[in-house]
Amino acid sequence: MRWWINGILLIILVVLVIPTFIVKGCSNDESTPIILETEDREDFDVLSIDIETIENEPSILIYDHINKKKMEIPLEQYVVGVVAAEMPASFHIEALKAQAVAARTLAIRKMRAYGGRGCSKYDTDVDMCTFYGHCQAWISDEEQKENWGADYIANRSKIVQAVEDTRGLILTYQGSPIEVFFYSTSNGKTEDASEVFSMQLPYYKVVDSFGEEDAPKFKEEFTFTRREFVDIFKKHYPNSKLTSKNIESQIRILNHTQSGRVGEILVGGIKLKGSEFRSIYGINSADFEFQFLKDKVIIYTTGYGHGVGMSQVGADRMAKEGKSYTDILNHYYIDVEIDMGY
Template identity: 25%
Template structure:
Protein backbone atom coordinates (compact mmCIF):
# COMPACT_ATOMS: atom_id res chain seq x y z
CA UNK A 1 0.00 0.00 0.00
CA UNK A 2 2.79 2.44 0.96
CA UNK A 3 4.57 1.90 -2.34
CA UNK A 4 1.35 2.51 -4.26
CA UNK A 5 0.62 5.80 -2.50
CA UNK A 6 4.22 6.91 -3.05
CA UNK A 7 3.78 6.20 -6.75
CA UNK A 8 0.56 8.20 -6.69
CA UNK A 9 2.51 11.04 -5.07
CA UNK A 10 4.85 11.03 -8.07
CA UNK A 11 1.86 11.23 -10.36
CA UNK A 12 0.44 14.19 -8.43
CA UNK A 13 3.73 16.02 -8.83
CA UNK A 14 3.59 15.46 -12.59
CA UNK A 15 -0.01 16.57 -13.02
CA UNK A 16 0.61 19.87 -11.29
CA UNK A 17 1.38 21.07 -14.80
CA UNK A 18 -2.27 20.90 -15.89
CA UNK A 19 -5.38 22.02 -14.01
CA UNK A 20 -6.69 19.26 -11.81
CA UNK A 21 -7.74 20.79 -8.51
CA UNK A 22 -5.56 18.55 -6.33
CA UNK A 23 -1.95 19.59 -6.15
CA UNK A 24 -0.55 18.25 -2.89
CA UNK A 25 2.21 15.65 -2.95
CA UNK A 26 1.32 12.75 -0.69
CA UNK A 27 3.34 9.82 0.48
CA UNK A 28 2.88 7.17 3.14
CA UNK A 29 -0.01 4.93 4.14
CA UNK A 30 -3.65 5.96 3.77
CA UNK A 31 -5.53 7.42 6.74
CA UNK A 32 -8.12 5.47 8.67
CA UNK A 33 -11.60 6.97 8.62
CA UNK A 34 -11.59 8.15 12.21
CA UNK A 35 -9.89 10.85 14.22
CA UNK A 36 -10.36 14.45 13.06
CA UNK A 37 -13.61 16.21 13.80
CA UNK A 38 -15.12 18.41 11.11
CA UNK A 39 -15.43 21.58 13.19
CA UNK A 40 -11.94 21.22 14.72
CA UNK A 41 -10.00 21.82 11.50
CA UNK A 42 -8.94 25.40 10.84
CA UNK A 43 -7.37 26.53 7.58
CA UNK A 44 -5.36 29.70 7.03
CA UNK A 45 -5.61 31.32 3.62
CA UNK A 46 -4.17 34.48 2.15
CA UNK A 47 -6.58 37.07 0.77
CA UNK A 48 -5.15 40.28 -0.68
CA UNK A 49 -1.96 39.86 1.31
CA UNK A 50 -3.81 39.25 4.60
CA UNK A 51 -3.85 35.88 6.39
CA UNK A 52 -7.32 34.75 7.45
CA UNK A 53 -8.45 31.61 9.25
CA UNK A 54 -11.55 29.70 8.24
CA UNK A 55 -13.47 26.60 9.25
CA UNK A 56 -13.29 23.49 7.08
CA UNK A 57 -16.80 24.09 5.74
CA UNK A 58 -15.98 27.64 4.67
CA UNK A 59 -12.75 26.49 3.07
CA UNK A 60 -14.60 23.76 1.16
CA UNK A 61 -17.04 26.38 -0.11
CA UNK A 62 -14.12 28.56 -1.27
CA UNK A 63 -12.51 25.59 -3.02
CA UNK A 64 -15.78 24.67 -4.72
CA UNK A 65 -16.20 28.25 -5.90
CA UNK A 66 -12.85 27.93 -7.65
CA UNK A 67 -13.01 24.34 -8.88
CA UNK A 68 -16.49 23.46 -10.16
CA UNK A 69 -19.32 25.31 -11.93
CA UNK A 70 -21.88 26.30 -9.30
CA UNK A 71 -24.57 25.83 -11.96
CA UNK A 72 -24.04 22.06 -11.75
CA UNK A 73 -26.68 19.89 -10.10
CA UNK A 74 -26.86 19.81 -6.31
CA UNK A 75 -25.93 16.11 -6.22
CA UNK A 76 -22.79 16.90 -8.26
CA UNK A 77 -21.85 19.64 -5.81
CA UNK A 78 -22.42 17.23 -2.92
CA UNK A 79 -20.00 14.80 -4.56
CA UNK A 80 -17.42 17.56 -4.94
CA UNK A 81 -17.84 18.68 -1.33
CA UNK A 82 -17.26 15.10 -0.17
CA UNK A 83 -14.13 14.81 -2.33
CA UNK A 84 -12.68 18.03 -0.92
CA UNK A 85 -13.49 17.06 2.67
CA UNK A 86 -11.86 13.66 2.17
CA UNK A 87 -8.75 15.27 0.77
CA UNK A 88 -8.40 17.81 3.59
CA UNK A 89 -8.74 15.01 6.16
CA UNK A 90 -5.95 13.09 4.39
CA UNK A 91 -3.68 16.14 4.57
CA UNK A 92 -4.57 16.78 8.23
CA UNK A 93 -3.76 13.18 9.13
CA UNK A 94 -0.50 13.27 7.20
CA UNK A 95 0.59 16.49 8.91
CA UNK A 96 -0.76 15.33 12.29
CA UNK A 97 -2.43 18.66 12.91
CA UNK A 98 -5.86 20.27 12.66
CA UNK A 99 -4.32 23.66 11.90
CA UNK A 100 -3.43 23.84 8.21
CA UNK A 101 -2.30 26.41 5.70
CA UNK A 102 -3.91 26.52 2.28
CA UNK A 103 -0.45 25.87 0.84
CA UNK A 104 -0.31 22.61 2.81
CA UNK A 105 -3.42 21.46 0.97
CA UNK A 106 -2.66 22.79 -2.50
CA UNK A 107 -6.23 23.19 -3.75
CA UNK A 108 -7.40 26.18 -5.71
CA UNK A 109 -9.75 28.44 -3.77
CA UNK A 110 -11.60 31.71 -4.31
CA UNK A 111 -12.55 34.27 -1.69
CA UNK A 112 -16.33 34.24 -1.28
CA UNK A 113 -16.62 37.98 -1.93
CA UNK A 114 -14.79 37.52 -5.25
CA UNK A 115 -16.95 34.50 -6.05
CA UNK A 116 -20.14 36.49 -5.46
CA UNK A 117 -18.93 39.20 -7.82
CA UNK A 118 -18.22 36.60 -10.53
CA UNK A 119 -21.68 35.04 -10.01
CA UNK A 120 -23.43 38.38 -10.38
CA UNK A 121 -25.59 40.21 -7.89
CA UNK A 122 -28.78 38.49 -9.03
CA UNK A 123 -27.31 34.98 -8.44
CA UNK A 124 -24.91 35.47 -5.53
CA UNK A 125 -27.23 34.62 -2.63
CA UNK A 126 -28.78 31.67 -4.45
CA UNK A 127 -25.43 30.14 -5.39
CA UNK A 128 -23.96 30.68 -1.93
CA UNK A 129 -26.92 28.88 -0.37
CA UNK A 130 -26.58 26.08 -2.94
CA UNK A 131 -22.93 25.46 -2.04
CA UNK A 132 -23.71 25.65 1.66
CA UNK A 133 -26.50 23.09 1.27
CA UNK A 134 -24.16 20.73 -0.62
CA UNK A 135 -21.70 20.95 2.27
CA UNK A 136 -24.30 20.66 5.04
CA UNK A 137 -26.11 17.75 3.36
CA UNK A 138 -22.84 15.78 3.25
CA UNK A 139 -21.65 16.81 6.71
CA UNK A 140 -18.64 14.70 7.73
CA UNK A 141 -19.08 12.25 4.84
CA UNK A 142 -15.90 10.94 3.18
CA UNK A 143 -14.82 8.36 0.59
CA UNK A 144 -12.97 5.26 1.82
CA UNK A 145 -11.41 2.12 0.40
CA UNK A 146 -10.92 -0.77 2.84
CA UNK A 147 -11.64 1.66 5.70
CA UNK A 148 -8.86 4.02 4.56
CA UNK A 149 -9.44 7.51 3.23
CA UNK A 150 -8.70 7.61 -0.48
CA UNK A 151 -6.75 10.24 -2.40
CA UNK A 152 -9.76 11.54 -4.37
CA UNK A 153 -8.52 12.79 -7.71
CA UNK A 154 -10.88 14.67 -10.01
CA UNK A 155 -10.82 16.48 -13.33
CA UNK A 156 -13.23 18.62 -15.39
CA UNK A 157 -13.92 16.39 -18.44
CA UNK A 158 -12.81 12.89 -19.45
CA UNK A 159 -12.32 11.49 -22.95
CA UNK A 160 -15.43 9.34 -22.53
CA UNK A 161 -13.53 6.99 -20.22
CA UNK A 162 -11.61 7.92 -17.11
CA UNK A 163 -7.95 6.99 -16.93
CA UNK A 164 -6.62 4.12 -14.81
CA UNK A 165 -3.67 4.52 -12.46
CA UNK A 166 -2.05 1.54 -14.20
CA UNK A 167 -1.95 3.48 -17.47
CA UNK A 168 -0.93 6.74 -15.81
CA UNK A 169 1.80 5.51 -13.45
CA UNK A 170 2.11 1.79 -14.15
CA UNK A 171 0.63 0.82 -10.79
CA UNK A 172 -2.80 -0.64 -10.00
CA UNK A 173 -4.73 1.36 -7.42
CA UNK A 174 -8.10 -0.31 -7.04
CA UNK A 175 -10.21 2.81 -6.66
CA UNK A 176 -8.55 4.53 -9.65
CA UNK A 177 -9.70 2.11 -12.33
CA UNK A 178 -10.93 3.23 -15.74
CA UNK A 179 -14.71 3.65 -15.94
CA UNK A 180 -17.03 4.77 -18.70
CA UNK A 181 -18.10 8.42 -18.58
CA UNK A 182 -20.46 8.74 -21.52
CA UNK A 183 -21.85 12.16 -20.75
CA UNK A 184 -18.50 13.84 -21.31
CA UNK A 185 -18.85 13.65 -25.08
CA UNK A 186 -21.50 16.38 -24.78
CA UNK A 187 -19.09 18.84 -23.16
CA UNK A 188 -17.63 21.70 -25.18
CA UNK A 189 -14.29 20.66 -23.64
CA UNK A 190 -14.55 17.08 -24.87
CA UNK A 191 -12.59 18.12 -27.95
CA UNK A 192 -10.82 21.43 -28.45
CA UNK A 193 -8.75 22.51 -31.44
CA UNK A 194 -6.07 25.15 -30.97
CA UNK A 195 -4.16 26.65 -33.88
CA UNK A 196 -0.79 28.35 -33.32
CA UNK A 197 1.41 29.89 -36.05
CA UNK A 198 4.57 27.84 -36.59
CA UNK A 199 6.74 30.89 -36.06
CA UNK A 200 5.14 31.47 -32.66
CA UNK A 201 5.62 27.81 -31.70
CA UNK A 202 9.33 27.99 -32.56
CA UNK A 203 9.81 31.28 -30.70
CA UNK A 204 8.10 30.01 -27.57
CA UNK A 205 9.94 26.70 -27.56
CA UNK A 206 13.33 28.36 -27.95
CA UNK A 207 12.64 30.68 -25.02
CA UNK A 208 12.39 27.70 -22.71
CA UNK A 209 14.59 25.22 -24.59
CA UNK A 210 17.22 27.39 -26.33
CA UNK A 211 19.18 24.35 -27.50
CA UNK A 212 16.18 22.38 -28.81
CA UNK A 213 17.19 22.92 -32.47
CA UNK A 214 13.77 23.39 -34.08
CA UNK A 215 12.89 25.50 -37.09
CA UNK A 216 9.72 26.72 -38.75
CA UNK A 217 10.46 24.92 -42.03
CA UNK A 218 10.85 21.49 -40.43
CA UNK A 219 8.67 21.92 -37.36
CA UNK A 220 6.31 19.03 -38.11
CA UNK A 221 9.36 16.71 -38.18
CA UNK A 222 11.09 18.37 -35.22
CA UNK A 223 8.16 17.63 -32.89
CA UNK A 224 7.79 13.88 -32.45
CA UNK A 225 5.48 12.14 -29.99
CA UNK A 226 7.63 9.44 -28.41
CA UNK A 227 5.25 7.61 -26.11
CA UNK A 228 1.53 7.46 -25.41
CA UNK A 229 -0.38 5.30 -22.99
CA UNK A 230 -3.19 3.03 -24.24
CA UNK A 231 -5.76 5.79 -23.66
CA UNK A 232 -3.87 8.23 -25.88
CA UNK A 233 -2.31 10.43 -23.19
CA UNK A 234 1.20 11.52 -24.15
CA UNK A 235 3.97 10.44 -21.79
CA UNK A 236 6.93 11.97 -23.63
CA UNK A 237 7.52 14.13 -26.68
CA UNK A 238 10.70 14.95 -28.59
CA UNK A 239 11.29 18.64 -29.35
CA UNK A 240 14.28 18.73 -31.69
CA UNK A 241 17.14 17.59 -29.47
CA UNK A 242 15.10 17.83 -26.25
CA UNK A 243 12.83 15.18 -24.74
CA UNK A 244 10.13 16.48 -22.38
CA UNK A 245 7.01 15.10 -20.74
CA UNK A 246 3.59 15.47 -22.29
CA UNK A 247 2.54 17.42 -19.19
CA UNK A 248 5.28 19.98 -19.73
CA UNK A 249 4.29 20.46 -23.35
CA UNK A 250 0.56 20.71 -22.60
CA UNK A 251 1.18 23.21 -19.82
CA UNK A 252 3.50 25.28 -22.00
CA UNK A 253 0.92 25.69 -24.78
CA UNK A 254 -2.06 25.80 -22.38
CA UNK A 255 -3.65 22.66 -23.80
CA UNK A 256 -6.56 21.13 -21.90
CA UNK A 257 -4.86 17.76 -21.47
CA UNK A 258 -2.00 15.58 -22.67
CA UNK A 259 -4.39 13.61 -24.87
CA UNK A 260 -3.71 15.55 -28.06
CA UNK A 261 -2.65 15.13 -31.66
CA UNK A 262 -0.71 17.55 -33.84
CA UNK A 263 -1.29 18.34 -37.48
CA UNK A 264 -0.08 21.00 -39.91
CA UNK A 265 -2.67 23.47 -41.12
CA UNK A 266 -1.40 26.05 -43.60
CA UNK A 267 1.32 27.97 -41.74
CA UNK A 268 0.23 26.80 -38.31
CA UNK A 269 0.22 23.76 -36.06
CA UNK A 270 -3.16 22.52 -34.91
CA UNK A 271 -3.45 20.78 -31.56
CA UNK A 272 -6.50 18.52 -31.40
CA UNK A 273 -7.03 17.93 -27.70
CA UNK A 274 -9.47 15.54 -26.01
CA UNK A 275 -10.76 15.93 -22.47
CA UNK A 276 -9.73 18.43 -19.83
CA UNK A 277 -7.39 17.59 -16.98
CA UNK A 278 -5.46 14.44 -16.13
CA UNK A 279 -8.41 12.06 -16.58
CA UNK A 280 -8.05 10.24 -13.25
CA UNK A 281 -10.82 9.72 -10.73
CA UNK A 282 -14.08 11.64 -10.96
CA UNK A 283 -15.04 13.56 -14.07
CA UNK A 284 -17.00 16.58 -12.91
CA UNK A 285 -18.92 16.88 -16.17
CA UNK A 286 -19.63 13.16 -16.20
CA UNK A 287 -20.75 13.32 -12.58
CA UNK A 288 -23.15 16.10 -13.46
CA UNK A 289 -24.51 14.03 -16.34
CA UNK A 290 -25.20 11.22 -13.86
CA UNK A 291 -26.87 13.66 -11.46
CA UNK A 292 -29.17 14.77 -14.27
CA UNK A 293 -30.11 11.09 -14.74
CA UNK A 294 -31.21 10.94 -11.09
CA UNK A 295 -28.14 9.44 -9.41
CA UNK A 296 -27.34 10.53 -5.86
CA UNK A 297 -23.96 11.90 -4.84
CA UNK A 298 -22.83 8.74 -3.05
CA UNK A 299 -23.76 6.60 -6.06
CA UNK A 300 -21.76 8.94 -8.30
CA UNK A 301 -18.70 8.77 -6.04
CA UNK A 302 -18.85 5.00 -5.66
CA UNK A 303 -19.11 4.68 -9.44
CA UNK A 304 -16.09 6.81 -10.29
CA UNK A 305 -14.00 5.56 -7.35
CA UNK A 306 -14.45 1.82 -7.75
CA UNK A 307 -14.73 -0.48 -4.72
CA UNK A 308 -15.14 2.50 -2.38
CA UNK A 309 -17.75 3.47 0.18
CA UNK A 310 -19.11 6.85 1.20
CA UNK A 311 -19.23 6.82 4.99
CA UNK A 312 -19.34 9.18 7.95
CA UNK A 313 -15.97 10.20 9.35
CA UNK A 314 -16.34 9.38 13.04
CA UNK A 315 -14.05 10.66 15.77
Protein backbone atom coordinates (compact mmCIF):
# COMPACT_ATOMS: atom_id res chain seq x y z
CA MET A 1 0.00 0.00 0.00
CA ARG A 2 1.27 3.45 -0.84
CA TRP A 3 2.31 5.72 2.04
CA TRP A 4 -0.27 8.38 1.08
CA ILE A 5 -3.11 5.87 1.21
CA ASN A 6 -2.00 4.95 4.73
CA GLY A 7 -1.92 8.68 5.52
CA ILE A 8 -5.51 9.20 4.28
CA LEU A 9 -6.77 6.23 6.25
CA LEU A 10 -5.09 7.62 9.37
CA ILE A 11 -6.70 11.02 8.80
CA ILE A 12 -10.14 9.37 8.35
CA LEU A 13 -9.58 7.53 11.60
CA VAL A 14 -8.58 10.67 13.50
CA VAL A 15 -11.25 12.96 12.02
CA LEU A 16 -14.31 10.69 12.01
CA VAL A 17 -14.04 7.62 14.19
CA ILE A 18 -12.25 8.87 17.29
CA PRO A 19 -14.48 11.94 17.87
CA THR A 20 -17.57 9.77 17.41
CA PHE A 21 -16.29 7.47 20.11
CA ILE A 22 -15.51 10.38 22.44
CA VAL A 23 -18.87 12.08 21.90
CA LYS A 24 -20.73 8.83 22.33
CA GLY A 25 -18.77 8.05 25.46
CA CYS A 26 -19.61 11.43 26.99
CA SER A 27 -23.30 11.45 26.21
CA ASN A 28 -23.63 7.91 27.48
CA ASP A 29 -22.61 8.97 30.97
CA GLU A 30 -25.40 11.52 31.14
CA SER A 31 -28.29 9.85 29.40
CA THR A 32 -28.22 6.17 30.18
CA PRO A 33 -31.52 5.55 31.98
CA ILE A 34 -31.11 4.41 35.55
CA ILE A 35 -32.67 0.97 35.78
CA LEU A 36 -33.93 0.64 39.31
CA GLU A 37 -34.50 -2.57 41.10
CA THR A 38 -38.10 -2.96 42.24
CA GLU A 39 -37.25 -2.35 45.90
CA ASP A 40 -35.56 0.97 45.04
CA ARG A 41 -38.55 2.36 43.21
CA GLU A 42 -40.39 3.69 46.21
CA ASP A 43 -37.75 6.39 46.69
CA PHE A 44 -37.58 7.23 43.02
CA ASP A 45 -39.84 9.97 41.77
CA VAL A 46 -41.14 8.16 38.69
CA LEU A 47 -42.38 10.21 35.79
CA SER A 48 -46.14 10.62 35.60
CA ILE A 49 -48.03 8.52 33.12
CA ASP A 50 -50.57 10.95 31.78
CA ILE A 51 -53.60 10.65 29.61
CA GLU A 52 -53.56 12.94 26.61
CA THR A 53 -55.94 15.90 26.66
CA ILE A 54 -57.74 16.44 23.36
CA GLU A 55 -59.04 19.64 21.85
CA ASN A 56 -62.77 19.46 22.61
CA GLU A 57 -62.34 17.85 26.03
CA PRO A 58 -64.07 19.78 28.83
CA SER A 59 -62.48 20.61 32.19
CA ILE A 60 -64.06 19.87 35.52
CA LEU A 61 -63.79 21.98 38.66
CA ILE A 62 -63.31 19.78 41.72
CA TYR A 63 -62.85 20.30 45.44
CA ASP A 64 -60.15 18.10 46.94
CA HIS A 65 -61.62 17.65 50.42
CA ILE A 66 -58.41 16.12 51.85
CA ASN A 67 -56.05 18.90 50.74
CA LYS A 68 -58.86 21.47 50.96
CA LYS A 69 -58.31 23.05 47.57
CA LYS A 70 -60.20 23.66 44.34
CA MET A 71 -58.69 22.40 41.11
CA GLU A 72 -59.68 22.60 37.47
CA ILE A 73 -58.52 19.56 35.50
CA PRO A 74 -59.24 17.99 32.12
CA LEU A 75 -62.15 15.55 32.40
CA GLU A 76 -60.32 12.37 31.32
CA GLN A 77 -57.48 13.09 33.75
CA TYR A 78 -60.15 13.39 36.46
CA VAL A 79 -61.68 10.04 35.43
CA VAL A 80 -58.26 8.36 35.83
CA GLY A 81 -58.10 9.66 39.44
CA VAL A 82 -61.63 8.40 40.14
CA VAL A 83 -61.02 4.90 38.80
CA ALA A 84 -57.76 4.78 40.81
CA ALA A 85 -59.70 5.67 43.96
CA GLU A 86 -62.89 3.70 43.42
CA MET A 87 -61.77 0.31 42.11
CA PRO A 88 -58.75 -1.93 42.83
CA ALA A 89 -56.26 -1.66 39.94
CA SER A 90 -55.86 -5.44 40.13
CA PHE A 91 -59.39 -5.83 38.68
CA HIS A 92 -59.79 -6.93 35.05
CA ILE A 93 -59.34 -4.12 32.50
CA GLU A 94 -62.94 -4.56 31.22
CA ALA A 95 -64.20 -3.93 34.78
CA LEU A 96 -61.94 -0.84 34.98
CA LYS A 97 -63.44 0.38 31.69
CA ALA A 98 -66.97 -0.09 33.06
CA GLN A 99 -65.94 1.92 36.13
CA ALA A 100 -64.47 4.66 33.91
CA VAL A 101 -67.78 5.01 32.02
CA ALA A 102 -69.73 5.10 35.31
CA ALA A 103 -67.36 7.73 36.76
CA ARG A 104 -67.55 9.91 33.64
CA THR A 105 -71.37 9.66 33.59
CA LEU A 106 -71.59 10.84 37.20
CA ALA A 107 -69.24 13.74 36.43
CA ILE A 108 -71.08 14.94 33.29
CA ARG A 109 -74.42 14.70 35.10
CA LYS A 110 -73.13 16.97 37.87
CA MET A 111 -71.10 19.43 35.76
CA ARG A 112 -72.71 22.83 35.60
CA ALA A 113 -71.47 23.31 32.03
CA TYR A 114 -73.88 20.48 31.06
CA GLY A 115 -76.81 21.75 33.14
CA GLY A 116 -75.88 19.83 36.30
CA ARG A 117 -76.16 21.22 39.79
CA GLY A 118 -72.56 20.72 40.92
CA CYS A 119 -71.59 19.72 44.45
CA SER A 120 -73.52 21.27 47.32
CA LYS A 121 -71.58 19.83 50.25
CA TYR A 122 -68.66 22.18 50.86
CA ASP A 123 -70.10 25.52 49.79
CA THR A 124 -67.23 25.84 47.32
CA ASP A 125 -69.09 26.29 44.03
CA VAL A 126 -67.50 23.33 42.24
CA ASP A 127 -68.77 20.53 39.97
CA MET A 128 -67.68 17.61 42.18
CA CYS A 129 -66.05 16.98 45.54
CA THR A 130 -63.64 14.12 46.15
CA PHE A 131 -65.49 12.68 49.18
CA TYR A 132 -66.73 9.19 48.27
CA GLY A 133 -69.80 9.53 50.48
CA HIS A 134 -71.00 12.61 48.57
CA CYS A 135 -69.89 12.89 44.93
CA GLN A 136 -67.20 10.29 44.18
CA ALA A 137 -63.73 9.48 45.39
CA TRP A 138 -60.73 10.83 43.48
CA ILE A 139 -57.02 10.69 44.24
CA SER A 140 -54.17 12.70 42.77
CA ASP A 141 -51.23 11.30 40.84
CA GLU A 142 -49.02 11.81 43.95
CA GLU A 143 -51.45 9.81 46.11
CA GLN A 144 -51.49 7.04 43.49
CA LYS A 145 -47.66 6.87 43.63
CA GLU A 146 -47.83 6.71 47.40
CA ASN A 147 -50.55 4.02 47.46
CA TRP A 148 -49.05 1.78 44.79
CA GLY A 149 -45.32 2.18 45.35
CA ALA A 150 -43.47 -0.22 43.05
CA ASP A 151 -46.71 -1.08 41.22
CA TYR A 152 -47.37 2.54 40.22
CA ILE A 153 -46.27 2.22 36.59
CA ALA A 154 -48.19 -0.99 35.93
CA ASN A 155 -51.37 0.12 37.72
CA ARG A 156 -51.43 3.63 36.35
CA SER A 157 -50.81 2.44 32.77
CA LYS A 158 -53.66 -0.05 33.06
CA ILE A 159 -56.10 2.58 34.33
CA VAL A 160 -55.01 5.17 31.73
CA GLN A 161 -55.63 2.50 29.08
CA ALA A 162 -59.13 1.79 30.45
CA VAL A 163 -59.98 5.51 30.41
CA GLU A 164 -58.46 6.06 26.96
CA ASP A 165 -60.38 3.10 25.49
CA THR A 166 -63.68 4.56 26.72
CA ARG A 167 -62.82 8.22 26.14
CA GLY A 168 -65.94 10.42 26.21
CA LEU A 169 -68.42 7.56 26.73
CA ILE A 170 -71.26 7.87 29.23
CA LEU A 171 -74.47 6.01 30.09
CA THR A 172 -77.66 7.71 28.97
CA TYR A 173 -81.37 7.01 29.30
CA GLN A 174 -83.70 8.81 26.89
CA GLY A 175 -80.84 11.08 25.90
CA SER A 176 -79.72 12.22 29.38
CA PRO A 177 -76.87 10.97 31.58
CA ILE A 178 -78.25 8.49 34.12
CA GLU A 179 -78.08 8.81 37.91
CA VAL A 180 -75.21 6.39 38.49
CA PHE A 181 -74.93 4.11 41.50
CA PHE A 182 -72.33 1.42 42.10
CA TYR A 183 -70.90 -0.36 45.15
CA SER A 184 -68.40 -3.01 46.17
CA THR A 185 -70.05 -6.44 46.53
CA SER A 186 -73.62 -7.69 46.02
CA ASN A 187 -75.43 -10.40 47.97
CA GLY A 188 -75.98 -12.27 44.69
CA LYS A 189 -78.58 -9.82 43.40
CA THR A 190 -78.75 -6.07 42.79
CA GLU A 191 -81.35 -3.85 44.47
CA ASP A 192 -84.14 -1.68 43.08
CA ALA A 193 -83.22 2.02 43.58
CA SER A 194 -86.57 2.77 45.24
CA GLU A 195 -85.75 0.42 48.14
CA VAL A 196 -82.69 2.47 49.07
CA PHE A 197 -83.11 6.01 47.78
CA SER A 198 -86.56 7.49 47.66
CA MET A 199 -86.60 7.62 43.87
CA GLN A 200 -87.93 5.40 41.15
CA LEU A 201 -85.42 5.00 38.32
CA PRO A 202 -86.42 2.75 35.40
CA TYR A 203 -82.86 1.54 34.71
CA TYR A 204 -82.45 -0.08 38.14
CA LYS A 205 -84.12 -3.47 38.36
CA VAL A 206 -83.18 -6.52 40.40
CA VAL A 207 -80.72 -8.67 38.42
CA ASP A 208 -78.44 -11.57 39.37
CA SER A 209 -74.80 -10.88 40.10
CA PHE A 210 -72.72 -14.04 39.97
CA GLY A 211 -69.55 -15.35 41.51
CA GLU A 212 -69.01 -12.97 44.42
CA GLU A 213 -69.01 -15.55 47.23
CA ASP A 214 -65.22 -15.49 47.53
CA ALA A 215 -64.97 -11.67 47.75
CA PRO A 216 -63.33 -10.47 51.00
CA LYS A 217 -66.46 -8.68 52.27
CA PHE A 218 -69.13 -11.08 51.02
CA LYS A 219 -69.85 -12.32 54.56
CA GLU A 220 -69.12 -10.27 57.70
CA GLU A 221 -70.28 -10.15 61.27
CA PHE A 222 -70.73 -7.15 63.54
CA THR A 223 -70.83 -7.62 67.30
CA PHE A 224 -72.42 -5.17 69.76
CA THR A 225 -72.90 -5.44 73.51
CA ARG A 226 -76.59 -5.26 74.38
CA ARG A 227 -76.01 -1.79 75.84
CA GLU A 228 -74.24 -0.54 72.71
CA PHE A 229 -76.98 -1.93 70.50
CA VAL A 230 -79.67 -0.04 72.45
CA ASP A 231 -77.65 3.18 72.77
CA ILE A 232 -77.00 3.35 69.03
CA PHE A 233 -80.70 2.97 68.26
CA LYS A 234 -81.84 5.45 70.92
CA LYS A 235 -79.47 8.10 69.58
CA HIS A 236 -81.67 8.11 66.46
CA TYR A 237 -85.00 7.16 68.06
CA PRO A 238 -85.03 8.29 71.72
CA ASN A 239 -88.69 7.28 72.15
CA SER A 240 -88.13 3.68 71.14
CA LYS A 241 -89.22 0.99 73.63
CA LEU A 242 -85.97 -0.90 73.15
CA THR A 243 -84.05 -1.91 76.31
CA SER A 244 -81.06 -4.23 76.73
CA LYS A 245 -83.42 -6.83 78.28
CA ASN A 246 -86.13 -6.88 75.59
CA ILE A 247 -84.10 -6.80 72.34
CA GLU A 248 -85.26 -10.25 71.08
CA SER A 249 -88.93 -9.45 71.47
CA GLN A 250 -88.60 -5.88 70.14
CA ILE A 251 -87.00 -6.75 66.82
CA ARG A 252 -89.04 -8.09 63.95
CA ILE A 253 -88.05 -8.23 60.30
CA LEU A 254 -91.35 -7.43 58.53
CA ASN A 255 -90.42 -8.23 54.94
CA HIS A 256 -87.62 -8.70 52.46
CA THR A 257 -87.14 -6.95 49.13
CA GLN A 258 -87.10 -8.87 45.87
CA SER A 259 -83.30 -9.08 46.16
CA GLY A 260 -83.39 -10.75 49.59
CA ARG A 261 -82.30 -7.66 51.54
CA VAL A 262 -84.38 -6.52 54.52
CA GLY A 263 -87.25 -4.36 53.30
CA GLU A 264 -88.79 -3.16 56.58
CA ILE A 265 -87.89 -3.88 60.18
CA LEU A 266 -89.67 -3.07 63.46
CA VAL A 267 -87.32 -2.07 66.30
CA GLY A 268 -88.78 -1.08 69.68
CA GLY A 269 -92.07 -0.05 68.07
CA ILE A 270 -90.38 1.99 65.33
CA LYS A 271 -90.75 0.86 61.71
CA LEU A 272 -87.79 1.58 59.42
CA LYS A 273 -86.31 0.50 56.11
CA GLY A 274 -83.58 -2.13 56.07
CA SER A 275 -81.29 0.37 54.35
CA GLU A 276 -81.84 2.87 57.17
CA PHE A 277 -81.12 0.21 59.80
CA ARG A 278 -77.92 -0.55 57.90
CA SER A 279 -76.75 3.05 58.00
CA ILE A 280 -77.63 3.51 61.70
CA TYR A 281 -75.46 0.54 62.70
CA GLY A 282 -72.79 1.08 60.04
CA ILE A 283 -73.07 -2.51 58.85
CA ASN A 284 -72.03 -3.63 55.37
CA SER A 285 -75.37 -4.55 53.83
CA ALA A 286 -79.15 -4.49 54.21
CA ASP A 287 -79.03 -8.27 53.78
CA PHE A 288 -78.62 -9.13 57.47
CA GLU A 289 -79.64 -11.60 60.20
CA PHE A 290 -79.42 -11.49 63.99
CA GLN A 291 -78.08 -13.73 66.69
CA PHE A 292 -78.95 -12.77 70.26
CA LEU A 293 -76.59 -13.95 72.99
CA LYS A 294 -76.69 -13.42 76.74
CA ASP A 295 -74.50 -10.34 76.63
CA LYS A 296 -74.32 -9.40 72.97
CA VAL A 297 -76.05 -9.04 69.64
CA ILE A 298 -74.33 -10.28 66.48
CA ILE A 299 -75.43 -9.08 63.03
CA TYR A 300 -74.38 -11.23 60.05
CA THR A 301 -74.28 -9.46 56.69
CA THR A 302 -74.05 -10.62 53.08
CA GLY A 303 -72.59 -8.24 50.47
CA TYR A 304 -71.02 -4.81 50.89
CA GLY A 305 -72.80 -1.65 49.75
CA HIS A 306 -76.33 -0.48 48.95
CA GLY A 307 -76.78 -2.95 46.08
CA VAL A 308 -78.09 -0.48 43.48
CA GLY A 309 -76.48 -0.75 40.03
CA MET A 310 -73.07 -2.20 39.27
CA SER A 311 -71.36 -4.43 41.77
CA GLN A 312 -67.63 -3.83 41.28
CA VAL A 313 -66.72 -7.38 42.29
CA GLY A 314 -69.50 -8.68 40.03
CA ALA A 315 -68.10 -6.57 37.15
CA ASP A 316 -64.66 -8.10 37.70
CA ARG A 317 -66.13 -11.61 37.73
CA MET A 318 -68.07 -10.98 34.50
CA ALA A 319 -64.89 -9.61 32.87
CA LYS A 320 -62.91 -12.66 33.93
CA GLU A 321 -65.53 -14.80 32.22
CA GLY A 322 -64.84 -12.97 28.97
CA LYS A 323 -67.52 -10.28 29.07
CA SER A 324 -66.73 -6.79 27.75
CA TYR A 325 -67.32 -3.50 29.57
CA THR A 326 -70.42 -2.89 27.44
CA ASP A 327 -71.80 -6.33 28.45
CA ILE A 328 -71.13 -5.43 32.10
CA LEU A 329 -72.78 -2.00 31.89
CA ASN A 330 -75.80 -3.35 30.00
CA HIS A 331 -76.22 -6.07 32.63
CA TYR A 332 -76.32 -3.74 35.64
CA TYR A 333 -77.98 -0.69 34.03
CA ILE A 334 -81.12 -1.76 32.18
CA ASP A 335 -82.10 -0.31 28.77
CA VAL A 336 -79.40 2.37 28.80
CA GLU A 337 -77.37 3.60 25.85
CA ILE A 338 -73.63 4.13 25.81
CA ASP A 339 -73.09 7.48 24.07
CA MET A 340 -70.50 10.21 23.65
CA GLY A 341 -70.86 12.65 26.55
CA TYR A 342 -69.09 15.63 24.95
